[in-house]
Amino acid sequence: MKNLIDITDFGVDELFSLIDTANDIIANPKKYAEACKGKKLATLFFEPSTRTRLSFEAAMLELGGSVLGFSEASSSSAAKGESIADTAKVVSCYADIIAMRSPIEGAALVAANNATVPVINAGDGGHCHPTQTLADLLTIYREKGTLDNITAGFCGDLKYGRTVHSLLGALARYKNVSAVLISPAELRLPDYVKQDLPNGMRLMEATELETAIPELDVLYMTRIQRERFEDKAEYERLKDSYILTADKLKNAKADMCILHPLPRVNEISVKVDGDGRACYFKQALYGKYMRMALILKLLKEAESDCSRENRFGENVIFGEHKCKNPRCATAVEQELEQAVKLCDNGVLRCCYCDKEI
Ligand code: NCD
Secondary structure, three states: OOOEOOHHHOOHHHHHHHHHHHHHHHHOHHHHOOOOOOOEEEEEEOOOOOHHHHHHHHHHHHOOOEEEEEOOHHHOHHHHOOOHHHHHHHHOOOOOEEEEEEOOEOHHHHHHHHOOOOEEEEEEOOOEOHHHHHHHHHHHHHHHOOOOOOEEEEEOOOOOOHHHHHHHHHHOOOOOOEEEEEOOHHHOOOHHHHHOOOOOOEEEEEOOHHHHHHHOOEEEEOOOOHHHOOOHHHHHHHOOOOOEOOOHHHHOOOOOEEEOOOOOOOOEOHHHHHOOOEOHHHHHHHHHHHHHHHHHHHHHHHHHOOOOOOOOOOOEEEOOOOOOOOOEHHHHOOOOOOEEEEOOOOOEEEOOOOOEO
16 A cells, blocks of 8 residues: 655655645535545644645545544644554554654654554654645646755754754755755755765855855745754754745745745744745645645545555564664654664664654
8 A cells, every 4th residue: 555654655656636626626626526525534743734734634525525634742642652653553544544743753754554544654753744845846837837956055953953854855866956055054955865965966065144045946934943953052053043034035046946944943033935936835835735636636546556565664673673763663662663764875764753773
């Protein structure tokens, strides 16, 4: 059965087909009004969310389906100590598809390995957020007409910013894409994310937004992820590292596209909202259409394939090595067998959170 846990679960052709469907939904919404009649989406949100949860729910309602779920851990049995695996097994009895957000890295993978319905990762800690990437790709495609030949700047918290990790993984597969990584030294892109990008991809690191901005076709601003910091004083020191103002935009290309997964906490001056290049509210809207396309795809595929896919692939060692990441599912989930993959560069990485062993 197909799930969406990591953006690389989908090939480039599948991403294009989702973009095509989303564009068709935008053009002909009535055609899809009953496409999921009788189907139920469960939204299991163990972490705060506005856009992701509500856009999933709006997506399912606009497809004629229904939604059930919870929006905080305290109102689910997780508060009593229920495991992710048991939650996934139980919710599979009530819903046809699950969207899950959790602060635990690898939580969606644990759910997918235990659910009997498709599981969508709606964000797992500081790891990845593939459905935000779907929204980002549709926005770039509609604004630029292509996903090739793009120089994209990623600015802010590249260490904990899961949306950045997933979008880089997607853009890396298009032709002639370069990325400029703009962050304070403390919040640089983690090595495990870099290692998954193809060797040929041009990556440049910068600490100043002003010097990087003139080159960019896309600028992806991000929030400093306060909830992931162990040292709150470090957050206070870094929180206003980058603020995009109308003044800084003077040196940007006239057709640069400004994205932000939102919520914004000071990274973009409100005055920028009126600039024609500001696309972040459109991006939030496009997220709904891509989630509609995704729900349609996964439900359709589940009808013809209800097999339980081995989500670990090849070169996996079970049980021998221990992941040391305290935010990993292996640190909290009852009797979860350690699974470690041997990567091309000889490095061993946890199958759940991708961190090096
Ligand atoms: C992002 C997230 O949750 O990772 N928000 C979203 O889903 N649109 C970004 C963030 O919280 O900063």
